[in-house]
Amino acid sequence: xxxxxxIEIENLAKSYDGVTALDVDRLRVAxxxxxxxxxxxxxxxxxxLRLVIGLVRPDRGSISIAGTRMxxxxxxxxxxxxxxxxQEGGLFPHVTARENVxxxxxxxxxxDARIDTRIAELLELTQIPPSLLxxxxxxxxxxxxxxxxxxxxxxxxxxxLLLDEPLTALDPMIRSDLQRDLKSVFERLRKTVLFxxxxxxxxxxxADEMAIMRAGKILQRGSFRDLxxxxxxxxxxxxxxxxxxxxxxxxTRIQ
Amino acid sequence: MAAAFIAGLSxxxxxxxxxxxxxxxxxxxxxxxAFPESWVLAEALAxxxxxxxxxxxxxxxxxxxxxxxxxxxxxxxxxxxPEYTGTILEVVLRSPRPLALEGIRATLAQEGLGVSxxxxxxxxxxxxVTRATRDxxxxxxxSDLARHPNLSLGLTHExxxxxxxxxxxxxxxxxxxxxxxGIQHELAYTxxxxxxxxxxxxxxxxxxxxxxxxxxxQDDRGFFPRYDAVWLYRLDLGKREPRALEAMARLSGKVxxxxxxxxxxxxxxxxxxYRESADSLLxxxxxxxxxxxxxxxxxxxSVARNTGEHLKLVALSLLIAVLFGVPLGxxxxxxxxxxxxxxxxxxxxxxxxxxxxxxxxxxxxxIGVVPALIALFLYSLLxxxxxxxxxxxxxxxxxxxxxxxxxxxxxxxLFRVRLPMASPAIMAGIKTSAVINVGxxxxxxxxxxGGLGEPILSGIQxxxxxxxxxxxxxxxxxxxxxxxxxxxxxQVAIPRGLRLPRDRA
Numbered sequence: 001x002x003x004x005x006x007i008e009i010e011n012l013a014k015s016y017d018g019v020t021a022l023d024v025d026r027l028r029v030a031x032x033x034x035x036x037x038x039x040x041x042x043x044x045x046x047x048x049l050r051l052v053i054g055l056v057r058p059d060r061g062s063i064s065i066a067g068t069r070m071x072x073x074x075x076x077x078x079x080x081x082x083x084x085x086x087q088e089g090g091l092f093p094h095v096t097a098r099e100n101v102x103x104x105x106x107x108x109x110x111x112d113a114r115i116d117t118r119i120a121e122l123l124e125l126t127q128i129p130p131s132l133l134x135x136x137x138x139x140x141x142x143x144x145x146x147x148x149x150x151x152x153x154x155x156x157x158x159x160x161l162l163l164d165e166p167l168t169a170l171d172p173m174i175r176s177d178l179q180r181d182l183k184s185v186f187e188r189l190r191k192t193v194l195f196x197x198x199x200x201x202x203x204x205x206x207a208d209e210m211a212i213m214r215a216g217k218i219l220q221r222g223s224f225r226d227l228x229x230x231x232x233x234x235x236x237x238x239x240x241x242x243x244x245x246x247x248x249x250x251x252t253r254i255q
Numbered sequence: 256m257a258a259a260f261i262a263g264l265s266x267x268x269x270x271x272x273x274x275x276x277x278x279x280x281x282x283x284x285x286x287x288x289a290f291p292e293s294w295v296l297a298e299a300l301a302x303x304x305x306x307x308x309x310x311x312x313x314x315x316x317x318x319x320x321x322x323x324x325x326x327x328x329x330x331x332x333x334x335x336x337p338e339y340t341g342t343i344l345e346v347v348l349r350s351p352r353p354l355a356l357e358g359i360r361a362t363l364a365q366e367g368l369g370v371s372x373x374x375x376x377x378x379x380x381x382x383x384v385t386r387a388t389r390d391x392x393x394x395x396x397x398s399d400l401a402r403h404p405n406l407s408l409g410l411t412h413e414x415x416x417x418x419x420x421x422x423x424x425x426x427x428x429x430x431x432x433x434x435x436x437g438i439q440h441e442l443a444y445t446x447x448x449x450x451x452x453x454x455x456x457x458x459x460x461x462x463x464x465x466x467x468x469x470x471x472x473q474d475d476r477g478f479f480p481r482y483d484a485v486w487l488y489r490l491d492l493g494k495r496e497p498r499a500l501e502a503m504a505r506l507s508g509k510v511x512x513x514x515x516x517x518x519x520x521x522x523x524x525x526x527x528x529y530r531e532s533a534d535s536l537l538x539x540x541x542x543x544x545x546x547x548x549x550x551x552x553x554x555x556x557s558v559a560r561n562t563g564e565h566l567k568l569v570a571l572s573l574l575i576a577v578l579f580g581v582p583l584g585x586x587x588x589x590x591x592x593x594x595x596x597x598x599x600x601x602x603x604x605x606x607x608x609x610x611x612x613x614x615x616x617x618x619x620x621x622i623g624v625v626p627a628l629i630a631l632f633l634y635s636l637l638x639x640x641x642x643x644x645x646x647x648x649x650x651x652x653x654x655x656x657x658x659x660x661x662x663x664x665x666x667x668x669l670f671r672v673r674l675p676m677a678s679p680a681i682m683a684g685i686k687t688s689a690v691i692n693v694g695x696x697x698x699x700x701x702x703x704x705g706g707l708g709e710p711i712l713s714g715i716q717x718x719x720x721x722x723x724x725x726x727x728x729x730x731x732x733x734x735x736x737x738x739x740x741x742x743x744x745x746q747v748a749i750p751r752g753l754r755l756p757r758d759r760a
């Protein structure tokens with residue numbers, strides 16, 4: 001098992017055409033903990049994730065993974081220590097599910113036997129029937145694609161997992177199954193997880209903590225209970241209400 | 256499979272017989288322009304050289320117009336070709352005043368070129384009309400023509416462009432014709448016969464004068480200079496092969512207008528081959544018929560040979576275009592500035608008329624297979640570069656980002672993700688270039704590179720539709736086969752995942 005790695009963000013800012021997309025003074029994700037980034041569309045949660053994986057360069061500030069500061073020279077080595085899953089999975093349509101999973105390992109020069117062993121481990125972990133691996137992405141359902149994408153993210157046994165709304169495009173039943181399975185994978189592997197969603201229930205169910213964002217800033221960080229009981233900003237309450245998780249009576253009872 | 260395809264093309268390349276740099280022992284090369292008289296004269300000279308004992312003589316025929324064959328002579332691709340004194344003065348020397356033969360000789364000697372004594376006939380330009388047109392408008396001379404500005408002239412492009420052609424003629428006679436259009440020489444006769452045009456430019460030794468009952472308008476104000484046929488040759492030929500000069504001397508002063516009209520008529524009207532007519536001309540000059548190896552009319556053999564040459568030109572130029580075009584398409588995606596520069600340049604190449612491009616290439620690369628390949632290569636670039644660029648830039652951004660985010664090296668991002676995903680577009684571009692190339696390669700015959708354009712050009716000149724079809728039909732079949740072949744190659748070159756029906760999600 002790899003060394004535990006945390007994420008440390010200091011004074012990080014990014015703007016597009018003069019509009020601030022992200023402005024975060026400080027954010028730490030402790031090793032082996034799960035943090036959900038939550039907020040409305042355009043709040044900067046995806047931008048934060050894209051900064052961490054190095055797809056976007058910050059205007060200022062720093063990002064460190066396991067103590068290594070991200071810069072152009074360290075971006076690729078750090079990417080190999082992180083797994084990344086996006087909304088539609090980001091699977092490449094021209095190769096089979098199996099090749100999608102094995103792609104980076106092959107690029108790194110792994111032997112076939114080592115790849116086979118690792119894929120067998122991951123099949124067991126992600127509960128994917130082996131026969132699915134021979135199919136092309138177009139021949140998989142949405143849920144199957146997300147499971148394969150998770151498998152690809154785990155191939156190199158990374159210390160950090162970054163998931164950008166991985167379940168948003170799925171229908172409710174499949175989504176519920178995948179929420180359960182994701183939670184169980186996170187609990188078994190104890191990776192450092194940064195998880196973007198706009199669904200409060202999903203965040204509350206899967207993550208240890210959540211950070212609620214608006215207009216590029218983190219308004220409040222804490223457990224679901226903290227956010228409901230001690231909202232740092234009227235928007236926090238507003239956002240929770242909009243999710244219709246609880247009726248007014250429930251809210252009163254928790255308070 | 257892609258590798259096997261490329262290997263196959265490389266084999267063709269080795270077999271294409273590319274001419275190397277000029278060597279002292281290279282064959283003596285006689286050139287000719289793309290009209291029968293030039294061809295017959297060159298063929299006769301080549302045969303005369305062989306009888307003089309010159310070991311290896313090659314005839315490069317159909318070399319477009321004066322600019323093309325003259326550049327070929329200067330670059331050493333051709334050693335000698337038949338030319339006319341009037342043309343040398345106006346087109347080559349651009350001399351404002353007429354020079355006697357001695358003056359022409361002295362000027363060209365500075366270029367390393369020599370001029371033989373006159374071959375014996377004057378092949379001047381003239382304007383001709385049908386007898387019916389002559390009678391209807393009472394035309395006897397060019398001065399008469401000036402009184403009928405509504406008559407339409409169909410003139411060859413060379414005549415239209417030369418200072419001693421239409422521009423000078425119009426000034427000299429005060430012609431104000433309302434309908435003047437450019438037309439290919441042999442097509443002009445058809446246009447004349449069908450009444451689409453009223454007059455055209457001809458040569459005074461033209462075989463069609465008799466056959467079509469044309470009337471040659473009198474040059475009553477003496478505009479056209481003399482066009483005495485001579486041999487224009489490289490002076491170094493005398494040192495390399497003195498017997499070649501002896502052969503030229505033997506033919507000089509021996510071919511008068513009557514012999515030349517007859518020689519032209521044998522080819523154009525009598526259905527003789529150029530060789531047969533050249534042999535008869537030599538026989539008339541020397542009064543003895545040479546022994547001849549049988550150059551019979553083996554249609555299947557010549558179609559097969561032309562098709563083979565054609566296929567080599569297409570395959571080889573396409574291979575080079577792929578080797579340059581795909582990387583250029585990739586580079587074009589690196590920055591907007593670079594992209595628009597590369598795509599505009601490739602687009603610009605496409606707009607250069609093929610004859611102009613060939614004329615530009617000859618001073619640099621001579622004549623034959625090499626400049627033809629380069630021209631075809633340049634024409635093939637745009638579809639390949641553009642489709643590679645479009646294929647790469649239309650990959651959904653999340654997938655391009657995923658390739659980077661999951662930690663693939665830049666090379667793997669390109670070769671394992673981006674290029675395979677762009678392969679349907681790239682293959683479509685290559686297929687487009689291949690099919691266009693099959694058509695364009697017919698122009699290679701203009702600069703002596705052979706191929707299916709050879710029977711087409713000859714057929715147009717000789718007005719023999721069967722010859723045209725011997726080139727046009729195989730070219731059309733070839734285009735269809737190339738299309739089919741690429742449908743098969745697609746099965747291998749495009750990953751199966753991209754050929755599936757759309758996703759079911």
